[in-house]
Amino acid sequence: MPRPTAAQLAYGSCTVIFSTLAMLLLSQTSSGAGIAVIAVSALLLGLLVAMTVPMPKKPRVVAVRKPAGAQQEQTEEPVLSQS
Secondary structure, three states: OOOOOHHHHHHHHHHHHHHHHHHHHHHOOOOHHHHHHHHHHHHHHHHHHHHHOOOOOOOEEEEEOOOOOOOOOOOOEEEEEOO
16 A cells, blocks of 8 residues: 555645534534544544545656667667656
8 A cells, every 4th residue: 555645644634623623613512422423533534535635646658669760770768658
């Protein structure tokens, strides 16, 4: 499993903090069980958001062939594709 990027950690952490505050303010709960349910659901939501942030794609190496008359020797040069 690849390591999470800085963007994934930031999005997940912000989601946990803001969703916890929003749920606590909207529910107006004061019981320990209610706070625990809200905290667990905020952590799960943060994990979901962090895992759905797209991972950066690795650059592909593409072989480029020169025209037939350019050189007798066939060489392939690696070129990074921007797709």
